[in-house]
Amino acid sequence: MKPKNNDTIFASSSQFKSAIKIIRISGEKAKKIPLIFNFKKSRPREFVLRKLIYKKNIIDYAPVIWLPKSRSFTGEDTYEIYIHGSIIIEKLIYKVLLALKGFRLAEPGEFTKRATINGNIDLIQAESINDIINSQTEKQLSIAQSQLEGSLSKVVNDWRKDIVYMSSLIESLIDFSDEDIPEELCNLFFNKLKEVRIKIKNSIKTAKLSSFIKDGFAVAIIGKPNVGKSSLINTLTKLNTSIVSEIPGTTRDIIQQKIDLKGLPIILYDTAGIRKTKNVVERKGIELALDIMKKSNLILNLCDKGKFNQSALEQNFLINSNVKVINVKTKADLNKTKDKYSHIEISSKTNFGINMLLEKIYSFLSSLEPKESSLITSERQILQSKKALNALNRIKNLSIVEETELIAEELRLASNHISNITSIIDNEEILDKIFSSFCIGK
Ligand SMILES: Nc1nc2c(ncn2[C@@H]2O[C@H](COP(=O)(O)OP(=O)(O)OP(=O)(O)O)[C@@H](O)[C@H]2O)c(=O)[nH]1
Ligand SMILES: [Mg+2]
Secondary structure (H helix, E strand, O other): OOOOOOOEEEEEOOOOOOOEEEEEEEOHHHHHHHHHOOOOOOOEOOEEEEEEEEOOEEEEEEEEEEEOHHHOOOOOOEEEEEEEOOHHHHHHHHHHHHOOOOEEEOOOOHHHHHHHHOOOOOHHHHHHHHHHHHOOOHHHHHHHHHHHOOHHHHHHHHHHHHHHHHHHHHHHHHHOOHHHOOHHHHHHHHHHHHHHHHHHHHHHHHHHHHHHHHHOEEEEEEEOOOOOHHHHHHHHHOOOOOOOOOOOOOOOOOEEEEEEEOOEEEEEEEOOOOOOOOOHHHHHHHHHHHHHHHHOOEEEEEEOOOOOOHHHHHHHHOOOOOOEEEEEEOOOOOOOOOOOOOOEEOOOOOOOOHHHHHHHHHHHHHHHOOOOOOOOOOHHHHHHHHHHHHHHHHHOOOOOOOOHHHHHHHHHHHHHHHHHHHOOOOOHHHHHHHHHOOOOOO
16 A cells, blocks of 8 residues: 555664664654653653653653754754664554554655755755765765755756746847847847856766766776786775786786775776786776776776886777876886886885875876865766756757747746755655665665
8 A cells, every 4th residue: 555645654773782772753643752752742852761662561761852943954843862772662662553553654754755845955955965884985965965055956946046036037028029039138138148158068067077986986997817806906905805916917807996085985896807818707807907997087007027018008098188197117126227208106015106006196196076065966967957957958959930839938947947856846756766775774
């Protein structure tokens, strides 16, 4: 049976044994909690210790707090019970509530969904709550927190205001006959159009970088067989992630491992050594290596002895000039020869140069980090922004004199897509998709 939206929902802050668990109950019937568990009502937002009793049995001594709908997160009457974090206490409370009509367990993200539907937060803020919980680095956290505070909502609302202003300019044209349309009004309109298009375009561009902050910057370790690629990934991750052997051509699959470098999430890729080979499996591995390189933000190009093969690298990988390459001379404990192409010398055996290499990696990747934190981050936000931008781009080719109606329609479309970024969409399916990735109890 489909869960009803007017049910009173409840969930606990964690599914495990813990010091404290918070059971949140939200909905029309939440105000009955004191009656159900036989304790004295408290004043709104007052944190008070109560004895929870059901059919003369004590369930727990626990602080409770009453949050009437005008002052709760969900915008509904809410009780929070701070029980001792025992699974059995939680079970007892659930058993009592589940036996009552109109109460049910909350679905993932359902409290936040209700807060959004009731207008306490917008969709961007709802998504940012999930991002805060899933943050693994300080930068991810700071972007999510700034979204929760409303920084991105403000940026998006400003786009919408600009479009409303453009619509009003277009409407004012109706009062003029075709010949009399003042030039300055047209200029005003097209200047504003350009300004908004640039703003949205830039936001979409930085959104790509924000995805690296969310998912990790890609760093590929490449080089000929046996130069020490797998040894380096093991040293950098401090794990035995990849098999090391003196046999050339050991690594075939891409081995990936995430590290946190001073708050920057990085995905390291160990790859198959690149050489001409008749071995089909090895050749597949080399193809994978070339693929990963093209998608990387940074390539560590390893060489143990001999010269760096600059031209091969350029042919294969520098097609994309956004990819930075650091030439790394390996096995510095064995080879003392200097190479004018090498940017750094390291030894995975003695750890010589490893910290310096990490510094170089950090200094490059942190320079890619977007400085502002009011960034578009989710796929949904990017999609709506792109659709709005497309509508605005189409206006460029329209005639302000003869195609006023069409322009007005494109402006309406753009404005709708922008509204969709922040405000509630009357589409249960989309809402469910957004909130289903949340934890239960959030
Ligand atoms: N002395 C010394 N030996 C190293 C160092 N790094 C790697 N080796 C040795 O070099 C050999 C090859 O190392 P790997 O890390 O497997 O090299 P690879 O580049 O991953 O090789 P493939 O997977 O075959 O392409 C092994 O015998 C390692 O012990 C180093 O810094 N110093
Ligand atoms: Mg290897």
